[in-house]
Structures are given as C-alpha cells and as structure tokens.
Amino acid sequence: KAGVTQTPRYLIKTRGQQVTLSCSPISGHRSVSWYQQTPGQGLQFLFEYFSETQRNKGNFPGRFSGRQFSNSRSEMNVSTLELGDSALYLCASSLGRNTGELFFGEGSRLTVL
Amino acid sequence: DAKTTQPPSMDCAEGRAANLPCNHSTISGNEYVYWYRQIHSQGPQYIIHGLKNNETNEMASLIITEDRKSSTLILPHATLRDTAVYYCIVRVVGQTGANNLFFGTGTRLTVIP
Numbered sequence: 001k002a003g004v005t006q007t008p009r010y011l012i013k014t015r016g017q018q019v020t021l022s023c024s025p026i027s028g029h030r031s032v033s034w035y036q037q038t039p040g041q042g043l044q045f046l047f048e049y050f051s052e053t054q055r056n057k058g059n060f061p062g063r064f065s066g067r068q069f070s071n072s073r074s075e076m077n078v079s080t081l082e083l084g085d086s087a088l089y090l091c092a093s094s095l096g097r098n099t100g101e102l103f104f105g106e107g108s109r110l111t112v113l
Numbered sequence: 114d115a116k117t118t119q120p121p122s123m124d125c126a127e128g129r130a131a132n133l134p135c136n137h138s139t140i141s142g143n144e145y146v147y148w149y150r151q152i153h154s155q156g157p158q159y160i161i162h163g164l165k166n167n168e169t170n171e172m173a174s175l176i177i178t179e180d181r182k183s184s185t186l187i188l189p190h191a192t193l194r195d196t197a198v199y200y201c202i203v204r205v206v207g208q209t210g211a212n213n214l215f216f217g218t219g220t221r222l223t224v225i226p
Contacts (some may be wrong), residue, residue: 004156034210043157043216054212090156098211100147100204104156 002027004093004105012111018079020107025072025093030053032074033102034066037088045087047073050097078110086112117201122221125195130179130187133220137199138182145175145206147214150197157200157216164180190222198222 005024011018025032033056034046037066046060049068066076072093078085088109118136125131137146147162161168161175163184166177170178172185188195200219 031212042218043214045213045215048210048212056213058213092156092212094212098143098206098208100162100202100206100211100214101159102149102157102212102214103159107156 004091004103006089006091006105006108008108009106010109010111012113013081014113015081015083017081018077019081019110020075020077021089021091021110023073023074023076023091023093023105025091026103029093029095029103030072030074031094031097031099032068033092033094034074034076035090035104036060037090037107038084038086043090046076048097055096055097081112083112084109117203119201119217119220120199121158121218121222122223124223124225125177125188125191127193127226129222131140131191131195131222131224133186133188133199133201133222134183135186136183140181140203141205143205143221144203146175146181146184147201147204147215148173148175149202150161150195151200151219152194152197191222193224193226196222196224206217 031046031050043047068074088107090107092104148160149157151157163175177184198219
C-alpha cells in the first residue's frame with residue numbers, strides 16, 4: 001500500500017511569492033492534516049480536511065490556506081511568503097477524522113529567501 | 114488536553130531494551146496516550162496508543178500505570194535505526210480535533226553501538 005505522497009519535496013521561493021504544496025493520502029484515507037515544523041516552534045498543526053471541508057484549524061494567519069478534492073488529495077497554499085515561513089511542511093492522512101492515528105508523508109521543505 | 118513531560122534525551126545500547134518514560138499526571142479518563150517518533154528529516158511515524166491497558170504491537174510495548182499518570186514506551190531490542198525523537202501525546206479519541214496533535218519537544222533517543 002502506497003504511503004502519503006507529498007510534492008514537491010524541496011522548493012525555494014522569495015519573499016512575497018506564493019507556494020502550493022500537494023499531498024496524496026493513503027488510499028482509503030479521507031482525513032488530511034497539515035503540520036509545519038521549524039527548529040524554533042517544533043511541529044505545529046495547521047489545519048485538517050475531511051470530505052472536502054476544513055474541519056479544524058490551527059493558529060496560523062490567513063495567508064495559510066488549503067483545500068481537499070473529492071479524491072481526498074489535498075493542497076495547501078501560502079501567499080505573500082515571509083522568511084519565517086521557511087519550514088518543513090508535513091501532510092498526514094488518517095482513516096477517520098478523530099482517530100489520532102496519523103500517517104505522515106516525508107514533507108515538503110520550503111526555503112524562503 | 115493534558116500536558117506531557119518527557120526527558121529531553123536518553124541513550125540506549127544497541128540490542129538492549131529502550132524504556133522511554135512519559136508523565137501525564139493531569140490526564141483525564143477519556144484521553145488516550147499516543148506515541149510517535151521522528152527519525153531525522155522524515156515525517157513522524159505512529160508507534161502505538163492505549164487508554165489504560167498495556168498494549169503491544171510489532172514495534173513496541175506501551176505500559177500505562179494503573180493511575181494512568183505516567184506511561185513507558187518500550188522498544189524491546191533497540192537498533193541503530195531506532196535513533197529518533199520520540200513524542201508522547203495525550204488526546205481524546207472520537208472528539209472533534211483529535212487529529213490536531215500537540216507534539217511537544219519529545220525525547221531524543223540515541224542508540225549507541
């Protein structure tokens with residue numbers, strides 16, 4: 001069974017640009033969560049999608065957004081990039097909304113210059 | 114959610130059992146204990162979870178004290194590939210937002226040859 005796939009794995013952007021990251025969950029998993037990991041703040045929850053609807057959101061500004069498609073694939077977008085957005089962005093899929101058992105991808109490492 | 118306390122780092126000799134403690138003295142009756150680990154530059158990996166009974170799977174065992182105020186993750190025969198940061202998390206299963214996990218700082222386990 002294929003795991004969670006995230007693309008791209010690495011990318012470099014400049015301040016003010018926007019970026020879109022993609023996540024394909026494990027087949028059959030309907031919940032997709034996004035996390036940001038930085039050396040200073042550790043792993044922080046961004047948002048969770050289930051059945052194409054955002055179900056839960058962390059404490060991040062509106063520049064961070066996401067969506068989920070009918071096939072459960074998800075994208076997250078960060079607009080007007082800031083230097084502090086440099087991070088590893090991790091996607092996790094789960095069979096259900098409230099299981100707590102998440103399966104993470106390898107992440108997309110974003111560098112903002 | 115109940116807070117957890119873990120030692121920042123531990124060493125373990127290869128082939129020996131690694132016992133990783135976690136304190137969660139304010140845990141409530143419906144909160145589960147989850148363990149994840151993160152090997153350098155990879156996404157977190159789910160290990161095991163439990164409510165009050167001891168649990169075992171192919172990766173590890175989870176021992177929860179009778180008062181549920183602390184738990185221990187046991188890796189029975191540590192290998193070099195078990196070197197990682199281990200996170201103990203408490204969460205209510207079935208509650209909205211259960212997939213919003215607070216990872217904290219975890220315990221950095223180093224397995225020594």
